[in-house]
Amino acid sequence: MIKTIISEGLPVDEQLLIRKKVIQNGTGPKRICIVTGTHGDELEGQFVCYELTRRLNENLRFLDGTVEVYPALNPLGVDSVTRGIPTFDLDMNRIFPGDKYGHLIEHTAYEIIQDLRGADMVIDIHASNIFLREMPQARINVQMSKKLIPYANLLNIDFIWIHDAATVLESTLAHSLNIIKTPTIVVEMGIGMRITRDYGNRLVDGILNMMRKMKMWSGPISKEISKPMLSTTGDVCFINADVSGIIIPSVSHSVDVKKGDLLCQIVDPFEGVILQNILSPVDGVVFTLRTYPVVYEGSLIARIFSKSACIEDL
């Protein structure tokens, strides 16, 4: 069943529609929600929604409870290759929890929260941006980590990144839900504007694995659920470009690197010269890697998770 949670008029002959698919079976009271498409250029979650719905449709008898799938919280953005909310130029993940009496966008945010409120778990799937490729990972606010890590461990991802509380992040969907005691995990994986089928399949395996532990799913699950690294057992090193130019990658994503390994080069195509050799400052695994070639000073090139401390932090 497809339910419409928002329908508001656009100027010419169109409604802004936000919809969810409700898949229900048995008498179990548990409800999980899969949400994505907050950022209109992040599409990895599209495959997850399709594949999860397909598998549930084909094996409905194993489901005991409710799965709700929200493939596009920002439908105007997804359908127009726009990251933010078109016409308002707003990042939709900075307007929560919204306002019941606010204008269109604030009110929409409020209704989304009301609709998700009370779920036993919400998985909010993001796909980085068009610049960076991300290893499948969960991002969890340190204040929620005790409660959420056991669930994130089930999701068949590679990394759990526990981040500090930042006031700016209080206006995200995940934070707004977590503070009203609706547990929400942000999954970041892949890259903007693309679908990485392998990552999508892995996350669907992970969601079913989690549902099994939540006693919502008695069907088959993957035997190979990966055990994620936890960021608090090491250090996350950020590597930014020192100069503007074009990057030529030397390593691939998700690989182990040694301190001093060449990650990429920033080059000047006019002169045919290398402007900067970017070397790994540590031994570790490259969990974020820039793929978009044009960089300015400061552009993020890579993030490496290391068991040892990052040099800059010393």
Add this chain to the structure above:
Amino acid sequence: MKQEILFQMKSPYRDDFKIQGFRFGEGEKSVAIVGAMRGDEIQQQFTCSQVVKNLIELENEGKILPGHEILVIPSANHFSMNINKRFWAMDNTDINRMFPGYDKGETTQRIAAALFDEVRGFKYGIQLASFYMPGEFIPHVRMMDTGFQNVKLAKKFGLPYVLIRKPKPYDTAVLNYNWQVFDTQAFSIYSGDTDTINKESAKIAWFSILRFLNSMKIIDNKIHDGFNSCVLSDNELETIKSDQAGILYNLRGAKDEVKQGDLLAKILDPFTGAVRSEIYSPVDGTIFFAHDKPLIHQNTLMYKIVKF
């Protein structure tokens, strides 16, 4: 006046990106003024350029009082302005969501850090700001209720209104908030427009800045007193939202005085021209904000009215 390059960065193929500062006088760091931080803030940039023009004239006449330094930064984002983008040309991030900045971080964090490094430590900070919704305002000074704000000073601008509003989570990353945290009295000036130049309202804004500088004894430039500002908080404004979507036909705009029951606008069916909705004023008052784009969504902010 000393014109300085405060920040410079190479671009792969475009000309270098520079932030230019115009420094007047010497002595105590008295006031820093920041113009456009978004590419569509053309009115803000224009207003700031007029402030620079006036200060050059005043300096030539010896009317910048000794012991004061004034720094004006008309533009911190012309890389976006020159190509009709609102946010940072490369990654679409908003410089005014990056303060206090981080000099080892992403590009816009570095720009914010460089800018903040230049403008922090001044006694007063003035930003020519814009609103995220399209529309026209009554000229006003806006302050955040951080506990550090000084309303008395805000009234020295002589603008019709001083608006105090509660900060939201994202505000912790804007310039105004960070100024206040680092002991600068910070004011945001809203002159009415953003992506078009309205000379009348720009003039009100640059006069208000000169009036403030005069009244703080930073310059000697007597101009008329301006308004005895009315101090408001955001929740005292009467808000009117659209009950329909369609073509917006505005009858009344910002600055207009209205009576309860006055017809303010009509929303028309975009196919037949039939009137879908008539918007009436619920109160006697002055229109503080008016949506001014020709198309309107349902349930969108149309007017904010100050009640008499």
